[in-house]
Amino acid sequence: xxxxDYYKTLGVEKKATKDDIKKAYKKLxxxxxPDRAPEEKKKEYEEKxxxxxxxxxxxxxxxxxxxxxQFGSSAFAGGAGSEGFSGFDFSDIMSQFRSGSFGxxxxxxxxxxxxxxxxxxxRARRGSDLLYETEITLEEAxxxxxxxxxxxxLERCPACQGKGATTMENCxxxxxxxQMKKTTRTPFGIFQQSGPCPYCHGRGELPxxxxxxxxxxxxxxxxxxxxxxxxAGVEEGMRLRVPGEGELGQNNGPAGDLFLDVxxxxxxxxxxxxxxxxxxxxxxFTQAALGDEIEVPTIDGKALLxxxxxxDSETIFRMQGKGMPSLRSHGHGDQLVKVKIEVPKxxxxxxxxxxxxxHEEKASKGxxxxxxG
Ligand SMILES: [Zn+2]
Ligand SMILES: [Zn+2]
Numbered sequence: 001x002x003x004x005d006y007y008k009t010l011g012v013e014k015k016a017t018k019d020d021i022k023k024a025y026k027k028l029x030x031x032x033x034p035d036r037a038p039e040e041k042k043k044e045y046e047e048k049x050x051x052x053x054x055x056x057x058x059x060x061x062x063x064x065x066x067x068x069x070q071f072g073s074s075a076f077a078g079g080a081g082s083e084g085f086s087g088f089d090f091s092d093i094m095s096q097f098r099s100g101s102f103g104x105x106x107x108x109x110x111x112x113x114x115x116x117x118x119x120x121x122x123r124a125r126r127g128s129d130l131l132y133e134t135e136i137t138l139e140e141a142x143x144x145x146x147x148x149x150x151x152x153x154l155e156r157c158p159a160c161q162g163k164g165a166t167t168m169e170n171c172x173x174x175x176x177x178x179q180m181k182k183t184t185r186t187p188f189g190i191f192q193q194s195g196p197c198p199y200c201h202g203r204g205e206l207p208x209x210x211x212x213x214x215x216x217x218x219x220x221x222x223x224x225x226x227x228x229x230x231x232a233g234v235e236e237g238m239r240l241r242v243p244g245e246g247e248l249g250q251n252n253g254p255a256g257d258l259f260l261d262v263x264x265x266x267x268x269x270x271x272x273x274x275x276x277x278x279x280x281x282x283x284x285f286t287q288a289a290l291g292d293e294i295e296v297p298t299i300d301g302k303a304l305l306x307x308x309x310x311x312d313s314e315t316i317f318r319m320q321g322k323g324m325p326s327l328r329s330h331g332h333g334d335q336l337v338k339v340k341i342e343v344p345k346x347x348x349x350x351x352x353x354x355x356x357x358x359h360e361e362k363a364s365k366g367x368x369x370x371x372x373g
Pocket of ligand 1: 157158159160161162163164165211212213214215216217218219
């Protein structure tokens with residue numbers, strides 16, 4: 001096999017940058033565009049066009065360019081018209097040109113160098129991601145909760161089943177099989193692989209007209225309800241990702257993801273700090289003075305808290321493991337209970353006498369002195 005000089009074909013120097021190659025390619029591709037060929041030169045133009053494409057496909061790819069430098073064009077034996085290096089066929093490009101699928105050389109360039117993919121009409125695109133917000137209660141955050149979200153997103157058009165057309169024609173690239181053989185020739189041998197046809201994305205058919213419901217996009221905006229599981233221990237502002245629940249992709253492209261920002265509503269009496277919960281409870285001065293066992297709320301029900309004799313106001317008690325479940329470990333935070341001793345504003349005569357009596361008692365002196373000066 002005669003070794004081809006790809007640089008010469010494109011008219012660039014050996015040290016040409018990718019940009020130089022792209023420019024040179026575009027210029028030549030315009031010139032030798034098969035549509036521009038005069039009738040008697042059709043064959044010649046086509047041949048030339050194939051050569052340009054082959055050269056550009058190799059030189060625009062760093063890896064192939066390196067192989068080419070090392071082994072020459074025989075590294076890609078077969079050359080024009082027979083097979084593609086990255087899963088396309090030059091004869092296929094020619095038929096795309098003939099069918100007018102390519103708008104301009106930008107299209108074909110993108111096609112060439114993006115490693116496959118069809119013309120403009122059937123290129124698969126990943127759907128967009130969606131971002132939603134939800135507010136949950138602290139109790140829900142402690143237990144974990146399932147939230148129903150009302151989404152408004154792009155879904156498959158029911159009129160055309162997402163095909164973008166109500167009538168389809170057999171994909172001429174794969175003869176309707178949806179599959180294409182991909183031959184890769186390397187210095188180490190020939191590898192053959194079967195994969196989905198890049199033109200019809202494995203469907204075996206191409207749209208013939210445009211669906212009026214979706215303007216040929218295959219997608220329409222629709223309301224959809226989904227359930228999202230919010231894990232126990234979720235924190236304020238946490239962003240959850242639900243894979244595949246974003247907008248549907250065009251031309252069978254994969255769907256985007258749904259992101260959900262979780263906000264926690266303020267709680268009537270709990271304040272959260274990390275996995276700990278803070279709570280302030282009132283305590284009567286007799287409870288504080290004499291000690292008591294009181295019932296305090298926790299995030300999952302009531303619990304008893306022992307108040308020792310002679311407790312000061314603003315004392316903080318730690319109830320271990322009574323806080324929020326931790327997202328990172330399997331444990332729980334703590335609940336920190338601050339007691340606030342309430343001094344009665346109105347006292348009966350009898351109460352006043354009792355307090356006075358207590359005031360005399362040595363044991364409780366310290367505490368009561370603080371309470372009443
Ligand atoms: Zn449709
Ligand atoms: Zn096909």
